[in-house]
Amino acid sequence: MKRALALAVAVAALALSGCTAAASPGGTAAPPTVTTRATGTVTGTPDLLTVTLGVVTRAGSATDALAANATAADDLLQVLRDGGVADADLRTSGLSIGPTYGDTGRITGYEVSNEVTATLRDLAAAGGLIDAAGRAVGDAVRVQRLEFSVDDDSAARADARADAVGRARAQAEQLAEAGGVALGPILSITEIVADRSPPVPFARDAAEQAATTPLLPGSQEIGVTVEVVHALG
Secondary structure (H helix, E strand, O other): OHHHHHHHHHHHHHHHHHHHHOEOOOOOEOOOEEEEEEEEEEEEOOOEEEEEEEEEEEEOOHHHHHHHHHHHHHHHHHHHHHOOOOHHHEEEEEEEEEEEEOOOOOEEEEEEEEEEEEEEOOHHHHHHHHHHHHHHHHHHEEEEEEEEEOOOOHHHHHHHHHHHHHHHHHHHHHHHHHHOOOEEEEEEEEEEOOOOOOOEOOOOOHHHOOOOOOOOOOOEEEEEEEEEEEEEO
């Protein structure tokens, strides 16, 4: 009997606590709200190309593989610099060394991979520059990743934000009208930050291209998503 009474008191206390939390400090119920989420988009033209070029060399010893890779990597960097790429737009993005194995599982030599990521600001010359890198490094060159982007997208993002807020308000108006209530002022606006799109992979090694490698930036959608809370009534 005592245990059942104690359980009943505990349940009543929880119920009272839930009712109290739903009320504001002044004892009045929180005003009703409606929350909508929308994405605004604008279209921009990419003016930057970020490309990751790799140099892969193999030799019977790790020392020889590293030495060959250093020479090829220097040749690659010189081509990029001669093509107008500033040192500030060049960075080492990967370096690895490991053994190579034969059919029997025994170590046959060593392989070294060195990756350089370059930001190319002259898109018209980018294809020819990648071709020149292929000619300089030969079969050791690899084109690992390509990504087009807009250098300064602040104005485009401002337009996308305005578009997103307008779309979110239109949704709120529709919901309020459907519910037969008046739409009140905006209580909060939150921008939802999303991950950028992954880089677009390149299909083949630059060394395999016979003519100037065509690179088409196309257009890029810049989107901003917002969540807007309106009061109702």
